[in-house]
Amino acid sequence: MRKLLATAATALLAACTSTTTPLPQQGSQPVAMRDTQSSVNAYYRVAARVEPVAESVCRSFHSNKPRNFCDFQVKVNTDPSEPPNAYQTIGRDGRPIITFNVNMLRSFRNDDEIAFVFGHEAGHQIARHIEQTQNNQLAGAVLGGILVAVGGGDAQVGVDIGGAIGGRSYSKKYELQADTIAAHIADRAGYNAAIGARTFERTRGSSALLATHPPSAQRLDQVARTIQVINSAKAQGGRAPVAW
């Protein structure tokens, strides 16, 4: 059992990321890749406006957490061989780190898309998804290991499969929650969330059991509904509270 728990703990450490992976180029609709320098400049320009908004939304929900919890660090992964990706991790000092790699940055069509994806990654921290995914994954790994071991099989196999299913059991729900938060953050930072969310038109979605991202149409729907809430509050002279 001790070995089982140790293995489960190792499995969950590897899962502290969320990804947004654009589809590869398609024959009739090639993705225009921008040059690296201007894409990186655009990222820092947008992050300078969006991070303070994300930080203040985060603090409004987590005033009881250490200050680092909402102090987003903005990073670029410059490895040109990595496929497009953006993810949120937690640094050793407890600060959330939002990292975009260069191929992701080069694939963006406008600042609204950068702002939306940044808000999405911040949304995972605000809704405490890493923490919750780790709990789900640990529960899945322990349960899977026990079930397989009781059945006389290799507990390691059960840990791996249980951990994978546990870790992803809520991930589609979490992605939609992060999208909802992203719409609020992008809008408050002065970007167009509807245009920003169109980045999903180029991203992979799936309804398979182990898929981590919901279908793009479902994500766009969710964002459209959130924008409606934001706009109707504005029409009444107010501001929609961030909710997910």
Ligand SMILES: [Zn+2]
């Ligand atoms: Zn995500």
